[in-house]
Amino acid sequence: ALTVNGTITATGAVDAPAHNISDKKITVTTFTSTGINAAIDALGSEGGEVYLPEGTYTIDSTITFDYDNTVLRGAGFGTYLDATSYNGHPILISGKSNCQVRDLYIKGSAGSGYTQNLITDGGVLSPYFVAYNIKLEDSDGMGISWTGAGASYGLLYNVNVDNSDTVGIYAVGGTYNKLTLCTASNCTGDGLYLSGEGSLIESCFSTLNGAIGLRGTAGNVIKSSTSLSNTGVGISCAGADNIVSGNIVSLSGGHGIQMIGARQLVTDNISSNNANGKVGIYLNGAPNSIVEGNHCTGAPGKEDWGIYLTNSDYCNIVGNYSTSHDNGGIHLDANS
Template sequence: MHTPEESAADRQDRGERNREGATAPLSRRKLLAAIGMAGAGMTAGALMNGAVGLAAPAGSVTGTVYGLAAGCDSCVVPATVAELRAMTAPAAGSVFYVTNPGQEGHYAYDPGDTVSPDNTGLVLVGTAGSRFKRLYDGPVHAGWFGAKGDGSTDDTAAIQAALNSLAGGGAVHLPSGTYIVSSALSIPYSKVKLMGSGSSTIVKAADSSNYETMIAASGLGGIEIADMVVDANQANRPGLTVRTVAILLASCTDSSVDRCVVQNTVGGGGIPGVGIALGGNSTRCKVTGCILKDCGVAGKASDGVYTSGLQNLIMNCIALNCTDTGFVIEKSSLSGIIGCTAKQCGAGAAITNASTQDVTGNFIDGLTIYDWSASNTGGIQIGTPNASPGALLNTRVSNVTMERVAGSGPSVYARQQGGKIIGLTLENIRINGAGTQGILFNASDIMIANCHIYNTTNAGIQSQGVCERVVIEGCYIYGGSFGIALNTGISGCHIVGNVMIGVTGQTNYGIYCFGTETNINCIMNTIENVALRKIGYDPGTTPNVFSTLNAGISTNGTVTASTLGVVARKFPIFDKDGNSIGFIPIYSTIT
């Protein structure tokens, strides 16, 4: 009796089971029909627990292999790696189950292959040249190639063999464990993923080893490195003669590093170390959800994340105690830092250009910096810090919060030493404390807007050197020796709608113009509680001032004459309820 849904093959198998009994061997046809060739590798646990039968008589593994290999073409036979390699005459169509701990899985004999090399994990070659190929679905496992992850075995060769096995792309999985590597792991092919199991997977540089990059890919596309801890082990490598880089994607495209913890890199040879680097001409690459910590030591500084190239992103990352800079965009265009945090780093972030070519369109959108200490670069450095002539164009820094504890230097420092900074927007930046200025800039076509700056030791906002076409608008500045200070060399500056509040007992100005600046317009600013003057300037500089003062008009643009002449037109003036209260006359001539 059978149900209408039961197929003929099902009825045949049911009949065979009834005839053979529950303890009959399971044929290879039935095994593969039940789980599929793609899922054969997933039966390891069931085999070890006795849930799936083997078509082999009782006896030793060696006896099983050598007793059945020549005559059984429908069996799944247990064997060790060594026993398969020693086999001389396997039967056509044989399937074997490798039992070595950490390397378990099914292998099928492929009589048509005479060239594939033995790589331990996916292909085993017998004494007579027989090729046995692993049946699997999903990622390859480093353990298949001999990786132990026990914190003492050197797993470099095994992990490299796993990576080398993926000529057509695919994934290598590192299960939980500590994998010691004594030289660089090189990803050789595009579309390869190296994946761990989260914080329980640790790739650690070997004690006393002396090499630079731990995991690297160069000139490839579609690379992914994810879900692991990469430890450069600075404390136990005293003989290092090079800087260290934990993860490097050099001139790669459409690649990413995701959800990794990277730690303990150091600088060397006068070059900063790097936790994660998207170097060279990397394009459309991302670093997301990573933590960079304890990178660099005194005298051997290290960055957290570094990127150069085109359209690269650093997103939702944390830099903690990176002694150079938490996040760096260098020699890049259209690249950004989004939603990141830097704590107790030398500098929180940098967008710079040290090349001979112009770069454009880089940005920071969402960054919190707590306690920085870089007196030269400031908490955020923007600019061209060396003599290379390439310009930094159209840069934007927005939605930033900065709090200084004991560090030195300005909070935001835009400086140009070689190429120019042209087109810079600083907006929605909240600064609490600075070693010197809140914002110190040397740039042209610059907009500083809606920034809140508190408790600086120098000026809230200050220009430096030649700056043209500057707008400072809608900012709130509390404290500091100057609210806004404009140095010699600035021109075309508009200071509009800002609020500057002095701290009682502090020697301060609201706005001060040094030297011989030209075309300085101060419009509708509020300046209160300053000890010296609301607006001061050196001889030779006369800013144009127009604002309100105690419900009246304050301006230095008045004209005096002995007689007024003839009224030509007039301004109506209204009270708070809109009632006319009089007129301000306009004279066509002054006599």
């Protein structure tokens, strides 16, 4: 290994200030965004790994991924990227494929008015993205914003977002994306928002957010997850052909589970103690749906109904348990 504290220029293309260079892995020794960007530049067009040892990194410019197949890896949450005074996005992966950010902690500038997303694709196609074991705190915008059209096959695993000024995680650009073991808390907007056919939210936790806890659109699966004490609906899917199964929803300011669109499968969920005048499981415009094996519990002054269908005919409602609601257990309107 070669340790460089100044600048080394080698034939063939390496110009890498302040790094340890070993093949396609570069260890950053200048703890700034400038130092990190220089390391990424030094990887070359084939990509590789930039390693950030434990410590505090001053972020005063955007860390930009220049190449496909690039990994930015920390040493765990002790690798701290301090963007509390930066007016911009700390990490930008725009138009690059098969990139990763993992094992680090980023803190932003919540409340500053900078409209800052801690990790973003800038709305440009960047498929096969992986975020792994990351703590994201105090974003002035979103924790992760992934919106490029066609940005598919991404994986967000053990990403923990707290106190974003808008949405915790917003991944809406493509299809077949996965959020697994992710957490969103104390965000002003939705906790976790995922869209795109074949996309999955699994084993995630959303709490104390200012809007919907877990949000999908069409062709999504939301399973084995928890929505607790969110201001809006606990789990919401606005689009056809979703599966919502094995979740726990409680103390929502809106309905517990809300499904809008045809052919929904809502099974084996627990929905309890959601807001007064609301419903444990609510289907609207959802014909040909199945609601089975759910447990809906109210309390005095809480939910009006356990299960409520409107404009949803040809549905199968079977094997559900509903108790302690202000109006009744199951309601089917004249069009259901």
